[in-house]
Amino acid sequence: TTTPQIKRRSEKGxxxxxxxxxxxxxxxxxxxxxxxxxxxxxxxxxxxxxKALVKPDELERWVAAEKRNNEQRSHVFALVAVAELDRRxxxxxxxxxxxxxxxxxxxxxxxxxxxxxxxxxxGNLGGALLLVHAMGLKNVxxxxxxxxxxxxxxxxxxxxxQWTRLKPKLRKKT
Numbered sequence: 386t387t388t389p390q391i392k393r394r395s396e397k398g399x400x401x402x403x404x405x406x407x408x409x410x411x412x413x414x415x416x417x418x419x420x421x422x423x424x425x426x427x428x429x430x431x432x433x434x435x436k437a438l439v440k441p442d443e444l445e446r447w448v449a450a451e452k453r454n455n456e457q458r459s460h461v462f463a464l465v466a467v468a469e470l471d472r473r474x475x476x477x478x479x480x481x482x483x484x485x486x487x488x489x490x491x492x493x494x495x496x497x498x499x500x501x502x503x504x505x506x507x508g509n510l511g512g513a514l515l516l517v518h519a520m521g522l523k524n525v526x527x528x529x530x531x532x533x534x535x536x537x538x539x540x541x542x543x544x545x546x547q548w549t550r551l552k553p554k555l556r557k558k559t
Contacts, residue, residue, distance in 0.1 A: 455496030463492035466516040470525075473540060474533045483528050484520075491519035494555055517541050518548040519555075 435444060467485045470476060476484065495516075517525050522541050529537055 456493075457496070459492040459494070459496030460489065462495055462513055463488035463516065466492070466513040469514050470517070470537075470540075474529065474536055476533075477530075480528050484525060487520040487524055488516055491516055491521075495519070498551070498554060512544065512547060514540050515544040515548040515551060518544070518552075 439447070463485070467481060467488050470484060471481055517537075518541065522538075526534055526537060
């Protein structure tokens with residue numbers, strides 16, 4: 386007997402073989418409902434610990450500092466993305482200004498995802514270009530000259546996978 390989740394994940398293969406792989410640690414398995422429940426329990430435990438250990442004024446300062454850090458992180462991410470676009474597409478000053486406005490707005494929710502962002506652009510600042518997907522490809526493309534559009538679409542395609550990985554995490558946080 387197998388669970389419905391295992392049956393869904395193993396439509397192309399034998400459910401018993403999948404179970405064997407799972408036991409051997411060769412196959413990833415995730416129960417989204419359990420993950421959500423566990424995350425909620427961790428958050429509740431964390432909040433309770435904070436209330437017990439940290440004074441209200443300290444907590445207020447901490448929350449303010451966290452907010453400030455998130456804002457700074459998203460601001461830097463946006464500026465790096467614009468700088469990379471400029472480097473690769475040779476933007477005109479008016480294009481750069483318009484794209485920077487889009488980037489600064491699109492990057493706001495990314496500040497709270499520091500570990501995910503760092504993972505994406507570790508040693509490669511081009512990873513910041515995933516922000517073009519948050520800005521909207523059509524929005525950016527509308528600001529570009531014909532000679533820039535082909536390279537822009539190549540860049541957007543290169544970071545599509547990274548954006549696809551990050552987007553679900555982004556929705557959960559905002």
